[in-house]
Amino acid sequence: MEKKTLFDKIWDAHVIKSIPDGPDVFFIDKHFIHEVTSPVAFLNLEKRGNKVMFPERTVATPDHNVPTVDQDKTIKDQLSRMQVEKLRENCKRHGIDLHDLGTDHHGIVHVIGPELGITQPGMTIVCGDSHTSTHGAFGTIAFGIGTSEVEMVFATQCIMQAKPKKMRITVDGTLGRGVSSKDIILYIISQISASGGTGYFIEYAGSAIRSLSMEARMTICNMSIEMGARGGLIAPDETTFNYLEGKDLAPKGEAWDQAVAYWKTLKTDEGAQFDLEYHYNAEDIEPMITYGTNPGMGVKVKDSIPTTDGMKENVKKSYIKSLDYMGFKPGEPMKGKKIDYVFVGSCTNGRIEDLRTVAEFVKGKKKADNITAWIVPGSREVEKKAMEEGLVQILEEAGFKLRQPGCSACLAMNDDKIPSGKYAVSTSNRNFEGRQGPGSRTLLASPLTVAAVAITGEITDPRDLIEELALEK
């Protein structure tokens, strides 16, 4: 029998038709939409006189541009308000489920999908957002699409896609203290580069990946796009099943048993071929931070910014342009650089485990005076849990400002903007120029590293503080 990868199994099961020397007609199980990339798709759908073919397969929530304060009031920004109102109108007219602002399951689309149990192994999932790759943590083929494709999914529940090549990244071993899944993915991207995954779909494997919680796995799959890959996935296992069992929209009773039996078949066959493989040791991974303007420009927190030695002229030009924007120079150490803002949130690291990590670390301490500290839960459910567990109180006592759920300062479409020239260490996913506001300078890191920076006011290896704390005890 032909040996197949997990990716092959799911992909092939969703191809309705293959066009010779062209793409596959690819069926989509679940479609997430938000206010920013859907309005033009709805508009064009209606212009052509088409209907949403399977409205029950689409789920909506406003997340990208929503304010993170006063969500019970009318949105002040007129354009944002119009987009959110348009989403409401469109969902109503086309019979699409909407998790609106202020409702129990409002939140970032990639946070609420898993929380509700919508995301399930073996599915194909798309959304007009490149971080749709997050859902791959459940053993799904999930990726971002453009607005034309959003319209295709509305009209036909299909898109036209050429099958990507297959890559496997294996991380074996045990992670050291103070090292998290965010460090794993930042490390991988720093090795492969921001374009090294282009044209591929990734499977993450190995004992270090297996040992991770679902939330930690989501962080890894989330950032697959940051190396150019369409998406990344992890074979479902007991961790996956335990997470899903009992979720609102997960199968129940006999249907659950049947689903689990099927999900257990979703793994790469022994001997199946990948187009490209990488292997890493967990022991080589340490707390990471970025220093430039793409996520591939990352180093260990304890290290220095790479020099330009041996760089080709055009590469060097772009490299220096990037460092100039950041106000950094080649060869400078990362540790000790002054920081102005910390941001904990986003579809990468805005889940309850992330808030727990930060709260545990800052408990009984105060943020540094030079730091403005924002914490934005990924969803209402995360917010609720954080209240119930007493995390909110700990964080507020440490000087963090807790805001309401949304994408927030990850892309600064709302008022949560880092001022021009200021430095923010963020748990989000992109350090592009101006990403967190015009002129803002972003450094990506794990929630633990961000917590350490909040306390010291400068770039800090969290392990240094953990050791100090251990000594104090």
Place this chain on the structure above:
Amino acid sequence: MAYDKFDVLTSRMVPLSTENVDTDQIIPARFLKATERKGFGDNLFRDWRYNSEGNPKPDFVLNDPTYEGKILLAGRNFGSGSSREHAVWAIYDYGFRCVVSSFFADIFKNNCLNIGVLPVTVTPEFADELFAAVEADPSAEVEVDINKQTITLLSTGRSESFDINSYKKQNMKNGFDDIDYLLNLKTEIQAFEAGR
């Protein structure tokens, strides 16, 4: 929605050699708040093109009258990051019909083909030649022929072929998008869905 047909394009080039240009640079997130496809070309490369007061930055290539044309000649890994199709709308609405680079980000390339901007991938060597040619003579022209799948620097006659699958090629030549094709498969899709 449908776009203008693409056949043979002969044009000058606008060079932007920066590598890893992400879609946040092509169109910053704060300009994604429209509910219809209108006015995106005005904000193409907004923060590179204008200062914080909204005045054009003279050193940015789009503000340099020396360069013009329907072809954007871009550095390696162009269009990375966000899947926002608005980035390609901005490029198209500004007046470009073709982007030439030695390496494109995947979703961006897909979005280009869906709305009628032709992404032409060339070898790094040919990209270097094109950059050198336009630097030496800003009026240097290239011919992009979708039928023959070739890109030619007219001053030297140097030419390369580029890849595009025959399905997308037909679409680009006719100004079609995928919706009509998919709608014709409605019966098959309904049957497939019923089996899930």
